[in-house]
Amino acid sequence: MKKFSxxxxxxxxxxxxxxxxxxxxxxIYSFNEGRxxxxxxxxxxxxxxxxxxxxxxxxxxxxxxxIALISASAATVLGTLAAIVLARYGRFPGRMxxxxxxxxxxxxxxxxxGLSFLLLFVAVDFDRGFWTIMLAHVTFTMCFVAVVxxxxxxxxxHSLEEAAMDLGCRPVGVFFRxxxxxxxxxxxxxxxxxxxxxxxxxxxxxxxxxxxxxxLPMKIYSDVRLGVxxxxxxxxxxxxxxxxxxxxxxxxxTRRSEAERERAERLAAAG
Amino acid sequence: MSxxxxxxxxxxxxxxxxxxxxxxxxxxxxxxxFGDFTAVNDVSLGIYEREFFALLxxxxxxxxxxxxxxxxxxxxxxxxxxxAGQSVKGLPPYSRPVNMMFQxxxxxxxxxxxxxxxxxxxxxxLPKGEIAARVEEMLKLVKLESFAKRKPHxxxxxxxxxxxxARSLAKKPKVLLLDEPLGAxxxxxxxxxxxxxxxxxxxxxMTFLIVTHDQExxxxxxxxxxxxxxxxxxxxxxxSEIYEQPISRYVADFIGDVNIIEGRVESAAPVVTIVSExxxxxxxxxxDTAVNAGDTVYFAIxxxxxxxxxxxxxxxxxxxxxxxxxxxxxxxxxxxxxxRLDGGRTIRATVANRHRLIDRPISWDDRVWLTWGRDSGVVxxx
Numbered sequence: 084m085k086k087f088s089x090x091x092x093x094x095x096x097x098x099x100x101x102x103x104x105x106x107x108x109x110x111i112y113s114f115n116e117g118r119x120x121x122x123x124x125x126x127x128x129x130x131x132x133x134x135x136x137x138x139x140x141x142x143x144x145x146x147x148x149x150i151a152l153i154s155a156s157a158a159t160v161l162g163t164l165a166a167i168v169l170a171r172y173g174r175f176p177g178r179m180x181x182x183x184x185x186x187x188x189x190x191x192x193x194x195x196x197g198l199s200f201l202l203l204f205v206a207v208d209f210d211r212g213f214w215t216i217m218l219a220h221v222t223f224t225m226c227f228v229a230v231v232x233x234x235x236x237x238x239x240x241h242s243l244e245e246a247a248m249d250l251g252c253r254p255v256g257v258f259f260r261x262x263x264x265x266x267x268x269x270x271x272x273x274x275x276x277x278x279x280x281x282x283x284x285x286x287x288x289x290x291x292x293x294x295x296x297x298x299l300p301m302k303i304y305s306d307v308r309l310g311v312x313x314x315x316x317x318x319x320x321x322x323x324x325x326x327x328x329x330x331x332x333x334x335x336x337t338r339r340s341e342a343e344r345e346r347a348e349r350l351a352a353a354g
Numbered sequence: 355m356s357x358x359x360x361x362x363x364x365x366x367x368x369x370x371x372x373x374x375x376x377x378x379x380x381x382x383x384x385x386x387x388f389g390d391f392t393a394v395n396d397v398s399l400g401i402y403e404r405e406f407f408a409l410l411x412x413x414x415x416x417x418x419x420x421x422x423x424x425x426x427x428x429x430x431x432x433x434x435x436x437x438a439g440q441s442v443k444g445l446p447p448y449s450r451p452v453n454m455m456f457q458x459x460x461x462x463x464x465x466x467x468x469x470x471x472x473x474x475x476x477x478x479x480l481p482k483g484e485i486a487a488r489v490e491e492m493l494k495l496v497k498l499e500s501f502a503k504r505k506p507h508x509x510x511x512x513x514x515x516x517x518x519x520a521r522s523l524a525k526k527p528k529v530l531l532l533d534e535p536l537g538a539x540x541x542x543x544x545x546x547x548x549x550x551x552x553x554x555x556x557x558x559x560m561t562f563l564i565v566t567h568d569q570e571x572x573x574x575x576x577x578x579x580x581x582x583x584x585x586x587x588x589x590x591x592x593x594s595e596i597y598e599q600p601i602s603r604y605v606a607d608f609i610g611d612v613n614i615i616e617g618r619v620e621s622a623a624p625v626v627t628i629v630s631e632x633x634x635x636x637x638x639x640x641x642d643t644a645v646n647a648g649d650t651v652y653f654a655i656x657x658x659x660x661x662x663x664x665x666x667x668x669x670x671x672x673x674x675x676x677x678x679x680x681x682x683x684x685x686x687x688x689x690x691x692x693x694r695l696d697g698g699r700t701i702r703a704t705v706a707n708r709h710r711l712i713d714r715p716i717s718w719d720d721r722v723w724l725t726w727g728r729d730s731g732v733v734x735x736x
Binding site: 240242243245246247248249250251252253256261264265 | 425426427446447448452453454456457458460462463464473474477478521522525
């Protein structure tokens, strides 16, 4: 443990201020009584009530959540399959191409992704709306799931699967009884990553939207162009809260299971 | 595991000498290639029912690949593997009546001890009551009754090893395959477990096939040992045959400690007489190795079969060497003397420490004589 020093304290404060001050201001002004964004009038929760009464806003939130739930789940299935192929099947013809293509969206500018999805949907004459946003989100979040799950599979002891087969389990059974339960934490964090990415995507969704499919980020963006309304602050605060709670729960769960495991291993070694 | 005092007595058991006996596991001209690498090179071998058979060799010699072909994780590139007379080539692991205990134990981390043991039985869709009874029987066999609800990471290394053993025995397989089963245990526990494995194998009347690189382990547990090198079987024989009648310098050197003296055959009958200029002596051996006068051969003799004495023997020209002690390794039970011959070569001789060591009769830089009898060593041609 390093000793406390003024320099350390100052850099910590500045760093956190840089990261969180804008968010903090947003949260504080969501509780502002007045209409103006810059002037503090008094404490109130009326903008939260207003946000919940704003049908357009709620409709957009509901669309966003449905897209995020479905696309994260589909991306998790596909991403996990891709990770298994990459981690397991060693060298096969076209492996380099396959892994390159799985991971390319990680570094591809969103604007290009959005545009190419649009061109595709126009080319196949697919009506743009809810499902096109969903499909685009599956594609661009899948690679994140694949990365998370693949890094778990690299340290996975293959002999566990062999042992299950040796004891009479068929390959499909091995996957559901042995592999999946063991890599489940990685799959779940992959899902959460995909869910979050889909939740806050603006660029790709804007390119591929159609009538009746406005996501929350799109709605917020278009509203803000006409002036910031405090109810937007309220909605954003709720989103921050949801994401923060999810992240804290996830990290507590992994921390606790790790600590428990370590403690048990120490006990076993001592006994 | 089983009670040691009343354990079954190891009887004379040599089905491999009976031409009518049919092997339980049979390798027929098995070749296994991985790309350009030949892991197993033309192996033909029969392993009999109730046999405890060891595959022994350095890492990378193909012993594990050979075992994995019985389990079904690999298939021969050419040749065939038979189980009870039936070819199992192409049969997946889950359809073979054999079970394997893995080197890493491969216990399922998300299942309790009893769930691990029950896994194979559940795969066979046995009735619940029968599974519970069998799990209990297995827990009792490995003395882990009170650990049934624990998870693998809550167990010590020795306990995990027992769970792995119980799990692989639960289905009562025709053959149990053991891949370096004791490699992760400390020496004392390993030795204990070796004897427990032998007792268990006899009590259950099963066929055990063990893969190991530890020659002492193979010698202790096995009825027969196959020594492998570079994918080939070098020698298949009982532990005592392997030790006392190795067929090559490789086997002699791999199993235990050995002194090799190179020489030329002077006469082949009635005893083989070898002249070694390097060692500066004549060696007379009773040997049934086929040699002709003039052949270059290797005389191999174990350190414990050489007598060491400060006094010259009656006959100094035959089976006797003189030199200077330049190193003594005291191991407690025995002492190893490194004697440098006048020609510069080193010979090792071990002496059992039958008395408490107060004063060493032979010390560093002493002149000593090394002698042995005609039946002490073997003649090797390769």
